[in-house]
Amino acid sequence: MSSTIETVQPVIQLKAEAELKDITYGAIREKIPAHCFERSALKSFAYLFRDIVYASVLVWLALQIDYLPSPLLRAGAWILYGFVQGCVGTGMWIIGHECGHGSFSQYPRLNDFVGWAVHSLLMVPFHSWKITHARHHRYHGHIDKDTVFVPPTESEAKEQKPTLYTKFVELVEETPLYHAVTLLGHQLFGWQLYMLFNVSAGNKSLPPKGTDGVQKFRNSHLDPLGSLFTGQQAHLIAISDLGLLIVGGTLYYLSTFMGSWKVALLYAVPYFWVHHWLVAITYLHHTHPDVPHYDENAWTFVKGALGTVDRRFGFIGRHFFHEIIDYHVIHHLFPKIPFYHAEEATNAIVPFLGDKYRIEEGSFLKSLATTFTTCKVVTDPDSEGVLHWKLSGADEKKQN
Numbered sequence: 001m002s003s004t005i006e007t008v009q010p011v012i013q014l015k016a017e018a019e020l021k022d023i024t025y026g027a028i029r030e031k032i033p034a035h036c037f038e039r040s041a042l043k044s045f046a047y048l049f050r051d052i053v054y055a056s057v058l059v060w061l062a063l064q065i066d067y068l069p070s071p072l073l074r075a076g077a078w079i080l081y082g083f084v085q086g087c088v089g090t091g092m093w094i095i096g097h098e099c100g101h102g103s104f105s106q107y108p109r110l111n112d113f114v115g116w117a118v119h120s121l122l123m124v125p126f127h128s129w130k131i132t133h134a135r136h137h138r139y140h141g142h143i144d145k146d147t148v149f150v151p152p153t154e155s156e157a158k159e160q161k162p163t164l165y166t167k168f169v170e171l172v173e174e175t176p177l178y179h180a181v182t183l184l185g186h187q188l189f190g191w192q193l194y195m196l197f198n199v200s201a202g203n204k205s206l207p208p209k210g211t212d213g214v215q216k217f218r219n220s221h222l223d224p225l226g227s228l229f230t231g232q233q234a235h236l237i238a239i240s241d242l243g244l245l246i247v248g249g250t251l252y253y254l255s256t257f258m259g260s261w262k263v264a265l266l267y268a269v270p271y272f273w274v275h276h277w278l279v280a281i282t283y284l285h286h287t288h289p290d291v292p293h294y295d296e297n298a299w300t301f302v303k304g305a306l307g308t309v310d311r312r313f314g315f316i317g318r319h320f321f322h323e324i325i326d327y328h329v330i331h332h333l334f335p336k337i338p339f340y341h342a343e344e345a346t347n348a349i350v351p352f353l354g355d356k357y358r359i360e361e362g363s364f365l366k367s368l369a370t371t372f373t374t375c376k377v378v379t380d381p382d383s384e385g386v387l388h389w390k391l392s393g394a395d396e397k398k399q400n
Contacts, residue, residue, distance in 0.1 A: 023356055025302050028333060031349045036341040041105035043340060047322065048095045048118070054088045062266055078265050086273020087320040092118055093274055094322045094339070100130040101137075101335040120243025122274060125195070127236035128221035132198075132228055135205060137335055140286065141304030143293045143378070143387055144204040148194075149286050151293070151378045154390060183372050186283075191275040195221045198228060277321070280368050285309060285328045287375050289389050291358065298385025305332040310346070310359040311367070325364070329357060 058081060065077045098104040099115025112127075119126035132147050139145035143153070160166065172178045193199045198219035206219075206227050218226035222244075224237035255263040288309050294300075308329050317325040324331070327342035330349065337345050350357050360367065378387040 023302065023306075023353060025333075028302070028349055028352065031352050032334070032337075032345045033348060036337055036345040036348070037334070038341075039103055039106050039336070039338050041107065041110065044095070044098065044104045044338065047340075048092070048114070051088055051092045051095065055085065055092070058085045058088065059266060078269075082265070082269035082273060085270035086277065087316055089122060089270050089274040090277045091320045091322055093122055093124065093278060094324050096122070096124065096126065097133075097324070098339060100126065100133060103336045103338045116239065116243055120240075120247050123244055123247060123271065125221050125237070125240035125244060127233070127240045128195075128228070129240075131233060131236070132201075132221065137332060138301075139202070139205070139299075139304065140332060141292075141294055141307040142202065142299045143295055143381075144202045146293075146304075147198075147201040147205045149200050149283055150202040150205075151287075151375065151389075153378055153387060154380050157377050179369075179373050183369060186372065187276045187279055188272060190279040190283075280364075281321070281325055284311060284364065284368060284371065285325075287371055288358070288360070289371070289374060292389075293378055293387040295381040295385040295387065298381070302333075305329070306353070306356050306358075308332050308358070310357075311364055312359075312361045313364050317364075 062078070062081045062085075065074050065081070068074045068077060095104070096115045096118040099111040099118065102108060102111050104111045104114060115130070116126040119129065135145070136147040139147070143150065169178075190199075194201075198221070201219075207230055219228060220226050221228060222237070222241055223229075224234040224241070225231075229237055251263055251267060258266075285308050291307050291309060293307070294303055306329065310327060310329050311325050313321065313325040317323065322339045323342055324339060327339075327346045330337060330342050330346045331339075333349075334345070375389050377390045379390050381387050
């Protein structure tokens, strides 16, 4: 791989108040003010209501676009609508995410109902995602058990049998066109592939029943009897699917009198923007040249949770995305802390964590492009069970 590691903004390093041995889960929690763990249904509903108002106003404005006098103005207005509505939809997705973690309110049934409603509206199977996402939080950074963006190891890459396709990729994988096409596919369809086929999950991330029999080939988040879920969870997956059917049926009904093209502009374009942001945010939180993975013997929950990177995204990140980009490390440590307390909780632990806390303040989208071309394969575990991102020969010399 010819991309140099210097193209990725290094994470900011800080001096710690404590030695590594002192950085335990309990020690970190003690640094956080108690009120940061308080969840307010009223405050959470206020943010959700604000997002719904934004989305409704945008739809009303979009329905006026046809009255614009110029085709060029209409095209520009639809492009702008799709982008802004995608930002609003991402914020609503994050509210559903809060529900999945129980940080929306202290009432589990309310969390599940609101999460199901909000995520269904965005064509997300709420309970299916909630179950596998909980495994991601439980095992983040574990090279075998994590469920999201688990990279292949050197040995796994070498064991792959060469095919005509892989030989073609070897010829073109360093070209800008190949990088652009694969990154576009990653952003447009990465979420759908994860939902349908559980791509990027670790080799041992399935629950026990998925380890044998035909079920190991049924890795869809939409399959109540598939490998991702236990028998006791099947009804929750069916409820998630019901939500998708209701929204899908509603969209079809609207298309019968509004037209498929209008529904696509109103819903499908923002839908793809939402999932572009979702994939980009998740990928960059958990992928960076300085962030290692761990094998079974070296991994701990704290190591995994601290293997995330906070990033800055300006006004859109803070206002529309509810600061999920800016304060994700604290979310992995304590997912029940509501997003509106994340900044204060982060500021409370940063002096204690020092260089174990990672933050990158470079361009978010530039980092997406450079990280995608740089972080492809990790080394096999070293003597301490740590797996580092593999660099090309030239890059290794530069680091040494």
